Amino acid sequence: MRKSLFAALAFSSISTASLSAQTHDPAPLVADQKEAMSRLAWMEGEWSGTAKVLGRGGERKLIQTEVIKPMLGGAVLLVEGRGFDDQGVLEFNAVATISYDPEADAYTMNAMSAGRATRPEISVLDDGFDWTIRQGPVVIEYRARYADGVWRESGTMSVPGQQPRKFIEMELRRLGDTQETK
Numbered sequence: 001m002r003k004s005l006f007a008a009l010a011f012s013s014i015s016t017a018s019l020s021a022q023t024h025d026p027a028p029l030v031a032d033q034k035e036a037m038s039r040l041a042w043m044e045g046e047w048s049g050t051a052k053v054l055g056r057g058g059e060r061k062l063i064q065t066e067v068i069k070p071m072l073g074g075a076v077l078l079v080e081g082r083g084f085d086d087q088g089v090l091e092f093n094a095v096a097t098i099s100y101d102p103e104a105d106a107y108t109m110n111a112m113s114a115g116r117a118t119r120p121e122i123s124v125l126d127d128g129f130d131w132t133i134r135q136g137p138v139v140i141e142y143r144a145r146y147a148d149g150v151w152r153e154s155g156t157m158s159v160p161g162q163q164p165r166k167f168i169e170m171e172l173r174r175l176g177d178t179q180e181t182k
Contacts (some may be wrong), residue, residue, distance in 0.1 A: 032102035033075040043068045049172035
């Protein structure tokens with residue numbers, strides 16, 4: 001009985017997936033995704049510059065790189081950021097995807113760094129984007145702007161009962177197109 005029930009459920013699942021694939025044309029959704037993501041096309045490529053990290057131990061400067069690749073024909077951006085100290089030692093590494101959900105009419109970001117995964121809120125603007133991470137009562141807000149070939153981004157942390165504190169400033173220039181992996 002258990003085996004036949006499992007087989008029936010598996011067949012039902014396969015049949016439903018096949019029917020859905022036959023009756024649902026993804027082209028309009030993909031076209032909507034690509035159109036919305038074109039607002040972030042300025043990000044595509046390899047970037048380098050400086051990041052000034054402001055912490056309890058004072059100010060630290062990093063050489064910051066960002067590699068942004070369009071994926072799925074431009075429907076998704078794959079972003080990798082790396083920060084190196086003056087000796088070339090990797091001190092910071094993060095990866096994220098940015099996409100657009102036409103059914104929700106919203107951009108989404110999924111990010112991972114330092115062993116933590118998060119799904120920040122993201123708002124795409126005409127001159128850049130803002131993204132926010134909420135960790136309990138702590139709110140981390142990033143503001144990224146693009147003008148005159150320069151990507152500037154800053155991050156501010158807000159803790160209840162304290163003044164908001166800027167903890168990073170980044171300024172990058174585009175080096176060129178992203179090199180395709182082989």
